Amino acid sequence: MLRYAVMAVGALALGTSSCALAQETGWTISPSDKADRVQLQLERSRPGHTNSNSFGIAPDSLQGLDMRTDGAVHFTLRREAGRLDCDGVMRARRGTGTCRFAADPAFADALVRHGIARPDEDQSFMLTALDAHIATVDALGHFGYPRPTLDQVLALTIHGASADWLQGLASAGQRGITIDDLIAYRIHGVTAAWLHGLTAADRALGNERGGAVIAMRIHGVSPAWVQGLADAGYRDLPAGDLINMRIHGVTPEFARAAAAMGGRPSAGELVTRRIMGRH
Known part of the structure; x- marks a missing residue:
């Protein structure tokens, strides 16, 4: 879906790149x-x-x-x-x-100074309509994210990325990830508050980046759910185990009930028991 979103923006930019014909707004x-x-x-x-x-x-x-x-x-x-x-x-x-x-030629000049292609008139119109800000592009460089293409600037703007949002991600340790992952973060509602909540519940999750973070968000891995599992003795689990547990409906209550029957089943064993309908 992410590739489609970026390609769609690219197709729109290419489709409107010719200014030979007069345009009406x-x-x-x-x-x-x-x-x-x-x-x-x-x-x-x-x-x-x-x-x-x-x-x-x-x-x-x-x-x-x-x-x-x-x-x-x-x-x-x-x-x-x-x-x-x-x-x-x-x-x-x-x-x-x-x-x-x-x-505004000053805006186009600023993009060029960042190593981004100069927008044509139609792309400038899109950037204006979408309310693009150079501060967002500045923040990408400041926090160590890769240099975006013009199409990626458009995609980030479409999905509401801002300098404050990027600063929040950086404060949660999400530095240096790809622009496409940033776009996906924005599409799926990844926020600094959610990331900080995850790491407060389980510090190991502070090491997760990119696709793992996106998958956790998509499948509803929440700070409260992670905290519940940690309280039941399931700490330092990788994102893949948490996602699998979430997909199959493993709850903190289920994990505690399984442990109360003797031993402490692994994350994989909890998933198997949940699939089979037993503790």
Whole structure:
């Protein structure tokens, strides 16, 4: 799934790389389910291709827009990678219109200084719509992660990676892992709090990286469950054993009951007993 996500971003970037044809950026605004947000959709199109992005945004980020307006409006959305100057019409807190896009050359220059390819206009639009930040790219280098490609920067941004999130991962010992694993961490909700909770329950888990961490997250290995197993005498287990136990429904209560019947079965034996329906 991860490879597909990265390839999809790459295909989108390649599919929009030609700027030979004039492109139009349309916008629509509608109410959001959050009181402090509106839903903004940006759609950039040319013959045979459409790139659409929809996201919640605070109305005051749309400079010059009064949501109470019924009639013609003009507003500006400024982000690090570029700006959109938009015109249109609002009615009853809903609106539509078109925008003029201008990439920020300073953002592109900063990517190049990091050894990343210079984005073309369409890629700059995507970085703007997704709200990419150079601070995230800075953090990758600062915390020892590999240099990303432009497609990987887009993928990280799509999935909400930030400098603070990367700092949290580094504080939990997750330094130097691959960019693709970072993208997968973000997709599956790996957080510093969860990682710190795992290592507080069992310090051996602080040595796990990449695929093992992703698998633990996917299969619901939680700090409380790991702590329960540790309290039952099952400490210093590798991620593979924990994942197998979690998949087959081994609980701390099951482990304690098995131990109470004599001896202390191994992790593998607990799984076998669980599969066979006995302690």
